[in-house]
Amino acid sequence: MSMNRSAVIFAWLLLAPALLYVAVIVAYPLVETFILSFTDASLKKTTDWVGWVNYEKIFNATFAEVIGRTFLWTFFSVSLKMIIGVFGASMLNSAVPGRALFRILTMPPWIVPMAIGIFMWGWMYNGQFGMISGLLQNFGIVDGPVAFLARGETAFWATIITDVWIGVPMVTIYMLAAMQSVPQDLYEAAWTDGAGRIYRFRRITLPLLVPAMITMSMLSLIATFNSFDIIWILTRGGPSGETTTMIIDTYRVAIGSYKYGEGAARAVLICLFLSVFCFCYFRVTSRLGQNR
Amino acid sequence: MNNKAMIHRYHWYEYVGIYLGIFLFLAFVLAPFVEGFMVSLKPLGLLFSSPYRFWPQNGSFNAYFTMWESVPGFARYIFNSFLISTIVTIVVLILVVPAAYAFARFEFRGAGVMLGTFLAVNMFSGAVLLIPLYRLMRSMGVLNTYFAMIVPGVAFLIPSAIWLLRTYMMRIPRELDEAAWVDGASKLYTLRRVILPIAMPGIIVVAMTTFIGSYAQQFIFALTFNSKTDYMPLAVGLFAYFGRQEVVWNELMAASFVGIAPAIILIFFLQRYLVAGLTAGAVKQ
Numbered sequence: 001m002s003m004n005r006s007a008v009i010f011a012w013l014l015l016a017p018a019l020l021y022v023a024v025i026v027a028y029p030l031v032e033t034f035i036l037s038f039t040d041a042s043l044k045k046t047t048d049w050v051g052w053v054n055y056e057k058i059f060n061a062t063f064a065e066v067i068g069r070t071f072l073w074t075f076f077s078v079s080l081k082m083i084i085g086v087f088g089a090s091m092l093n094s095a096v097p098g099r100a101l102f103r104i105l106t107m108p109p110w111i112v113p114m115a116i117g118i119f120m121w122g123w124m125y126n127g128q129f130g131m132i133s134g135l136l137q138n139f140g141i142v143d144g145p146v147a148f149l150a151r152g153e154t155a156f157w158a159t160i161i162t163d164v165w166i167g168v169p170m171v172t173i174y175m176l177a178a179m180q181s182v183p184q185d186l187y188e189a190a191w192t193d194g195a196g197r198i199y200r201f202r203r204i205t206l207p208l209l210v211p212a213m214i215t216m217s218m219l220s221l222i223a224t225f226n227s228f229d230i231i232w233i234l235t236r237g238g239p240s241g242e243t244t245t246m247i248i249d250t251y252r253v254a255i256g257s258y259k260y261g262e263g264a265a266r267a268v269l270i271c272l273f274l275s276v277f278c279f280c281y282f283r284v285t286s287r288l289g290q291n292r
Numbered sequence: 293m294n295n296k297a298m299i300h301r302y303h304w305y306e307y308v309g310i311y312l313g314i315f316l317f318l319a320f321v322l323a324p325f326v327e328g329f330m331v332s333l334k335p336l337g338l339l340f341s342s343p344y345r346f347w348p349q350n351g352s353f354n355a356y357f358t359m360w361e362s363v364p365g366f367a368r369y370i371f372n373s374f375l376i377s378t379i380v381t382i383v384v385l386i387l388v389v390p391a392a393y394a395f396a397r398f399e400f401r402g403a404g405v406m407l408g409t410f411l412a413v414n415m416f417s418g419a420v421l422l423i424p425l426y427r428l429m430r431s432m433g434v435l436n437t438y439f440a441m442i443v444p445g446v447a448f449l450i451p452s453a454i455w456l457l458r459t460y461m462m463r464i465p466r467e468l469d470e471a472a473w474v475d476g477a478s479k480l481y482t483l484r485r486v487i488l489p490i491a492m493p494g495i496i497v498v499a500m501t502t503f504i505g506s507y508a509q510q511f512i513f514a515l516t517f518n519s520k521t522d523y524m525p526l527a528v529g530l531f532a533y534f535g536r537q538e539v540v541w542n543e544l545m546a547a548s549f550v551g552i553a554p555a556i557i558l559i560f561f562l563q564r565y566l567v568a569g570l571t572a573g574a575v576k577q
Contacts, residue, residue, distance in 0.1 A: 010479050011398035014390035015406065018450055021387055025447035026413050029424035036423065084320070091313040096302070102314055104560065106321055111559055113373075113508045115527035116548040120324035123331060123541060131327045134344020168321065197306070219414070228419045229511045247419050255516065260423050267420040274415040282408075
C-alpha cells in the first residue's frame with residue numbers, strides 16, 4: 001500500500017496524543033535528569049553548574065561494588081526467572097486434565113499488588129517465626145533460627161528469590177504462548193518418525209523458542225535492573241549495604257539525602273547501562289531476523 | 293486426527309512426572325499466599341511463638357473483622373486503588389488505540405524509530421526519573437492529589453499497551469480497511485466503525501493488563517508523590533498495619549486478601565480473554 005501525503009499526516013495525528021504525553025512525562029524529565037547531573041542541585045535555594053564533579057565522585061571502590069552487585073543480582077534473577085518460567089510453561093503446555101486451572105493459578109504473583117507479595121515473603125523470611133526458618137528447623141536442617149534478611153549473603157539471595165517469584169508468571173505465560181504457536185505438524189512429523197517426547201522438546205520446541213526467550217529475557221532484564229519495591233520493602237538495601245543495587249543507591253542519594261545532582265548522575269549511569277543492553281538486544285534480534 | 297489423539301497420550305510415569313512438576317512449580321508460586329492465609333487465621337499472640345506451626349491453632353476469621361476497626365480508612369484505600377486504576381486505564385486506552393492503529397496500518401517514515409522510542413520508555417523506570425518528575429508534578433500543582441499517581445502512571449503503561457495492541461491489530465485483514473475506503477468512508481470513520489469493533493477482544497486484553505499494571509505495580513509514585521492519607525492506594529495504605537511497636541501481621545494478611553479479592557475475581561471472569569489475547573498478541577513478531 002503506497003502511502004500518500006494525507007495518510008501520513010493522518011498517521012501522525014493518530015500518534016500525536018500518545019507521543020506528546022510520553023514526551024512531557026518521560027522525555028522531558030529524562031533531559032532534566034541529564035542536566036541536573038552536572039549541577040549540585042539539592043534542597044538549598046541556589047543551584048550551580050559543577051561539570052563532571054558528580055561523576056568523579058561516583059567512581060570509588062564502594063560504587064564499583066554496587067555496580068558489581070547489581071550485575072550479579074540481575075544475572076541470577078533473570079536466569080532463574082527464565083529457567084523456572086520455561087520449566088513451568090512446558091509443564092503447563094502438556095495435555096493433562098486440570099491444566100486450565102493450573103494456568104490461572106500461575107497468575108497471582110503478577111496480579112497482586114507487589115507490596116502485598118513482598119510483605120508475605122518478608123514474613124516467611126522472618127527468623128523467629130517465619131515459615132522457611134521454621135520448616136528448616138523442624139526438619140533439622142539448621143540448628144537455630146535463621147534471620148534471612150539480617151545477614152548479607154542470605155539477604156542477597158532472599159531478595160533475588162522474591163524478585164524471581166514476582167517475575168515468573170509473566171515469563172511462564174509468555175513462553176507458554178510461544179510454545180503454543182509452534183506448528184503442531186512439526187511434532188506430528190517427528191512423532192511419526194518415532195521421536196520421543198524429550199527428543200521432540202529438545203530438537204523442535206527449544207530451538208523455535210529462542211526468539212521468544214531472547215525477547216523475554218531482555219524485557220525481564222530491564223525490569224530486574226530497575227527493581228526497586230522488593231529490595232526497598234524487604235531490606236532497604238541493608239544489612240550494611242549488602243543488597244544495595246544501583247537503583248536503591250540512586251533513590252537513597254537523591255530522595256533520601258536530597259542530593260539531587262549526585263542522584264541524577266547515578267540515574268544517568270543506569271540509563272547508560274540499559275541503553276547498552278538494548279543496543280546489544282537489537283543487534284542480536286536483527287541478526288536473527290536476517291538469518292531467516 | 294488419529295495422530296493428534298495418539299501424540300498426547302502419556303504413559304503413567306509421564307503423568308506422574310508432569311503432575312509432580314506442576315506441583316513443584318505451583319508450590320513455589322502459591323506458597324506465600326498459602327502461608328499468608330494461614331497467618332491471617334492465627335491469633336496474634338500465637339503468631340509470635342516458636343516452634344513454628346504451619347496449621348493455625350485456635351484459628352479464626354477474627355482478623356477479617358478487626359482489621360476494619362484498626363485501620364478505619366481501609367475501605368477507602370481499596371476504593372482509591374480502583375479509582376486510580378480505572379482512570380489510568382481509560383486514559384491509556386484513549387491514547388493507545390489510535391497510536392496502535394497508526395503503527396499497525398501505516399508505513400510512514402520514522403515508524404520503526406517511533407516504535408523503538410516508545411519501547412525505550414520501559415527502560416526508564418519511575419525510580420530513575422523520580423527527581424524531575426517530582427518537580428514536574430509540583431509545578432503542575434498536582435502533588436498530593438489523585439493526579440500525582442495517575443499522570444506518571446499512564447506514561448509508563450503506554451509502551452506495552454501500544455506494543456500489545458499493535459500486534460493484535462496487525463492480524464486484522466487489511467482488505468477490511470481498504471473496502472471501507474473504497475466505499476468512501478473517511479479514515480477516522482473506518483477506525484471507529486470497522487476496526488474498533490473487530491479489535492475489541494484485543495482492546496479488552498490491553499485494558500486488563502493496564503488495569504493490573506496500575507493496580508499492582510505503582511507503589512513508588514504513591515510513596516513519593518502523595519502524602520495525603522485520603523488518597524493513598526492499597527499498596528501504601530497497608531503500611532498502616534505497621535504499628536509503632538509491632539506489625540499486626542494477621543490483620544495485615546487479612547487486609548491483603550480482602551484488598552486483592554476484587555482483582556482476583558475480575559481476572560477469574562476475564563482470564564479466558566487474557567490467555568487467548570496474550571497468546572495472540574505477544575508472540576507474533
